[in-house]
Amino acid sequence: MNAQRILVIDDERSMRDMLELFLKGEGYEVTLAEDGRDGMEFLKVNNYDLVLTDLKMPNASGLDVLEFVKASSPATQVILLTAFGTHLSALGAMAEGAFDFIEKPFKMDELKFQIQRALRVSELVTNQIAPQGEDLGFLPLPMVGRSPAINRVFDVIRKVAQSPTSVLITGESGTGKELAARAIHESSNRAKGPFVVINCGAIPENLLESELFGYSAGAFTGAVATKTGLIPSAQGGTLMLDEIGELPQHMQVKILRTIQERKVLAVGSVEEIHVDVRLITATNQNLENMVRRGTFREDLYYRLNVVEIEMPPLRDRREDIPLLAGYFLRRFSHQTGKTIRAMEKETLEALLQYPFPGNVRELENIIERAVAFETQDRLSIDHLPPHVLRGHGLGHGPLPTEIPLPPEGMDLEETLASIERSLIFDALRRTSGNQTDAAELLGISFRSIRYKIQKYGVDLADI
CATH class of the missing domain: 3.40.50.300 (P-loop containing nucleotide triphosphate hydrolases)
Structure with a gap:
């Protein structure tokens, strides 16, 4: 079996030498490049399973390398090495297709673990592409995250x-x-x-x-x-x-x-x-x-x-949002035959600010909807749902505990029923009509939501 091939791109010689020694010791075939421009020259004439690249470099950055890899070799995975781990550019890189990023200084066992994960994904994608170039949209979903x-x-x-x-x-x-x-x-x-x-x-x-x-x-x-x-x-x-x-x-x-x-x-x-x-x-x-x-x-x-x-809610693992969003973007772009390579900075910022009461499933639905409407090669903020842009929605915070009583009075039962119907409709809309998921979002049983759908005459065709 041929050794898996890794390209290391870093403008610091000491970092290149250290990574070369470590990776060769692990049995990988290693190529070294001094900056992003040299790295892309290697990528033009060689196939690699994984690219380890610094983020900040002269001539061409790690983001330039990432864009080149995603356009020319979709099976090749990219891990960014950066001292700017909390910077939006590193998070944005994951949304644009980077497998992950690791902050310098890093522990070698952490790097080893991420390399193994990335190479496994590379192998899965290669095996799906190589025989017939068939659909990649149904690759088994890895448990994505680094939080x-x-x-x-x-x-x-x-x-x-x-x-x-x-x-x-x-x-x-x-x-x-x-x-x-x-x-x-x-x-x-x-x-x-x-x-x-x-x-x-x-x-x-x-x-x-x-x-x-x-x-x-x-x-x-x-x-x-x-x-x-x-x-x-x-x-x-x-x-x-x-x-x-x-x-x-x-x-x-x-x-x-x-x-x-x-x-x-x-x-x-x-x-x-x-x-x-x-x-x-x-x-x-x-x-x-x-x-x-x-x-x-x-x-x-x-x-x-x-x-x-x-299982942690998405609000407790917000650093995983770019990686998850990038995964769903590539998945739905492929399924729809579109070439949406990345998302705009404003799109990612809006997603990072949204609380996601529906968690990862809601993020998946939001990206699927946005991809369906997008006609360009970058996912625009214009295609995010209004409730995401407003920064509030079902589950974003506590509902009002005080509703003023009109001077003329009200029909309490009718008012409460109207509020309940609205929440049920919103939950069903949020979950694309999935009654089980909507029931979980509302904290009621499946049987309860089924009864209430019938009670209020909610037409699932309108969802």
Whole structure:
């Protein structure tokens, strides 16, 4: 197997020499360039898996190198080395396609870790491009980020992936709970097995048991054939029970028994089936409070919460916004056949100032919408939604606690209903009509939002 090729560009000789010694010791093939202009000359005649480049250099900067790489070699990843780590230009570079940036002075083990991640992405992209030049839009989404908050999540995932331990993933809507569960699965020895996700709040209560455990032919009216349940279908792999807090209490008992005995009994059957699955659960609710209220079984809670991973909201990892925005920009640009290479500085600044109550999922939706409207090669601030530009919206801050009573009085029930309908409509709009996500954003159950949509006659076609 040929050694992976890395181009190092830095105007400081001591830095070039140190990186060359380290990288060759790690088994990489290394080329050195004194500045951005020389680096781009090397890039014209050679293929590299990774470019490590200083940000501030004479003749041509690291940003110039990045632009050249993205235009000529999309599989090549770029990591910026900079003493200006909090400067907007470094953050903007991630939005324009840089894999990451590392502040000088850096630790070699930190650099090694980032290089390994970048080369893995380069390999994935190369393997997708090389055979037929097919769609890159469906590359598996990496867990993107460099913030301390998301790095703590990465650390726990690495530690628990190879064990059979049950994991409870908590966090607000849109923070990436399913993505974290998938990362655990793909990093485990069960990666070749199925990864089955069950949304406990999306299945009608009267169908839950038959959907989860399966049923035998003739078990009930309409059961003309035996059906394998969702839990047995995860055999040899990983089972994710999303929105576990929505599980009715009678089903909590059955799930607890399944965990304890590793067996399921299909509806209408007398023969139990052994199941070998890794269990991961997720919720945006406080299960401890539910235990205290008596709505969630304490014994089940302790079975599920062997290891807890708390997904941070995007407002607590704001330094990841440029990297995430850049990833989504490239993804949706490719899917739509557009050549939007970067976003304007003002666009990035607006995103950095917005609180993102819908977290990463909201950022993804915003970039997808903006790409759909953009006709130039840079993403304009003009295509960001009005609520982002206003700097406020659903979830941005506390709602008004005082509404003045008109002199002529009011119909209180009608006023409250109007406010509730408006919030439901706004949440559905924010989540592109996804009822489950909208319910999480509002802090209510899936069943509640479904009832309220019917109650207020909200037409999802208008979303």
